[in-house]
Amino acid sequence: MPYMIQTTPDPEKAHLREQLVKAHSGYLEQNQTIILAAGVLMEEDGKNVGGLLIIDVDERVAAERFVRDDPFAPLFASVVIKRWRKGFFNFKRAT
Numbered sequence: 001m002p003y004m005i006q007t008t009p010d011p012e013k014a015h016l017r018e019q020l021v022k023a024h025s026g027y028l029e030q031n032q033t034i035i036l037a038a039g040v041l042m043e044e045d046g047k048n049v050g051g052l053l054i055i056d057v058d059e060r061v062a063a064e065r066f067v068r069d070d071p072f073a074p075l076f077a078s079v080v081i082k083r084w085r086k087g088f089f090n091f092k093r094a095t
Contacts, residue, residue, distance in 0.1 A: 002036060003063035004084040007051040010077035023071035031055075031066065036089075054084055 009017075028038060034055045041050040051072075057063055063081050067073060086094035 001058065002054050002056045002084045002086065003060065004080075004082050005051075005053040005055065005063060005067055006041070006080040007053075007067070007072070007076045008078045009048070009050060009075050013075045016075060017072075020071045020075065027069070027071055034066075 028035065034057055036054040036056055038053040039051070040048050041052055043049055055063060055066055057066065060081065060083070067076075067079050067081070088094060
């Protein structure tokens, strides 16, 4: 079952982002077989206001572990994890 993960950064920890970005990118590459979609959430002016991932794992505990093990985890002020059911995906109606 896919899970949507929405992260919000802690502005007080923004100074740590640059030193963790390479490890975070490597972590996503290492786990690409479960990632359906991932990217930065932005304001209209391009300001980073968080992240959105959709991962395909069997249980919520696996989604929680995925977030916990992310090198960016110390940067998160909040994390929302919700089950997600495909309605449309990759420009097509899901069956």
